[in-house]
Amino acid sequence: FKAWPMPPNIWLGTTVEDQKMADLRIPILLSIPAKVRFLSMEPLQELVRLKDEWLLHLDWIICGGESGPGARHMNPSWARSLRDDCQRSGTFFFFKQWGDWMPDGPTDHAHTRVGKKAAGATLDGREHRECPR
Numbered sequence: 001f002k003a004w005p006m007p008p009n010i011w012l013g014t015t016v017e018d019q020k021m022a023d024l025r026i027p028i029l030l031s032i033p034a035k036v037r038f039l040s041m042e043p044l045q046e047l048v049r050l051k052d053e054w055l056l057h058l059d060w061i062i063c064g065g066e067s068g069p070g071a072r073h074m075n076p077s078w079a080r081s082l083r084d085d086c087q088r089s090g091t092f093f094f095f096k097q098w099g100d101w102m103p104d105g106p107t108d109h110a111h112t113r114v115g116k117k118a119a120g121a122t123l124d125g126r127e128h129r130e131c132p133r
Contacts, residue, residue, distance in 0.1 A: 005033075011132075013038035013060075018046045026050075030057050036132050038062065042096060043071075047078045055089035059132050065099025065119070073101035073111040079123050092130035095123045 012034035014025040022039075029037055036059045041048065043066030050058075063082050065074035079095060086093035098119035104110040121127055 008035055010034045011036040011038065013040055015040045015042075016048060017041065017043060019048050022048050022050065026054050026058075030054065036060060038132075041082065042066070043099060044074050044078050044082075045072065047075070047081060050082070050085050052089070055085060055091055058089075058091050060092040060094065060130075061086055062094045062096055064096035065101060065116075067097070067099045067116040071100040071113075073103075074099060076103050076108045076123065083123060083128060086130075092132050093128050094130055095121055095128040097121045 010033075012029065012032055014029045016022045016025055016039045026039070029039075037057060038060035039058060040062045042062065042064030044063055045066075061082055063079050066072050083093050083095070085091070097116050098121065100113050100116055100119065101111040102114050102119035104112055
């Protein structure tokens with residue numbers, strides 16, 4: 001395999017739904033030249049710990065829950081952890097949606113299936129719609 005030059009306008013991302021896929025896919029993503037590197041973390045299925053060395057080279061993280069038949073709920077603490085990592089590292093954070101399940105009240109453990117439109121896209125009372133330019 002011979003490396004080839006990457007045009008300066010390429011945005012390159014990978015899907016990461018759990019820690020196993022983060023550990024497998026992120027190092028590969030970071031080994032490929034690109035103008036913008038991003039993670040699509042949807043549907044987020046568990047808490048994912050992002051290494052500081054990864055965050056230094058990631059430009060954007062998109063986070064969201066699952067919708068459709070058989071959709072599982074996303075724990076708000078998982079999304080908060082990613083948001084906080086992004087704020088600390090200067091990485092753009094985009095919270096796309098809760099999916100079909102909306103968290104109930106102050107606890108992270110109770111959820112109600114309301115559909116993705118009704119569940120909305122606010123995390124701790126605000127939308128997070130950051131995006132690289």
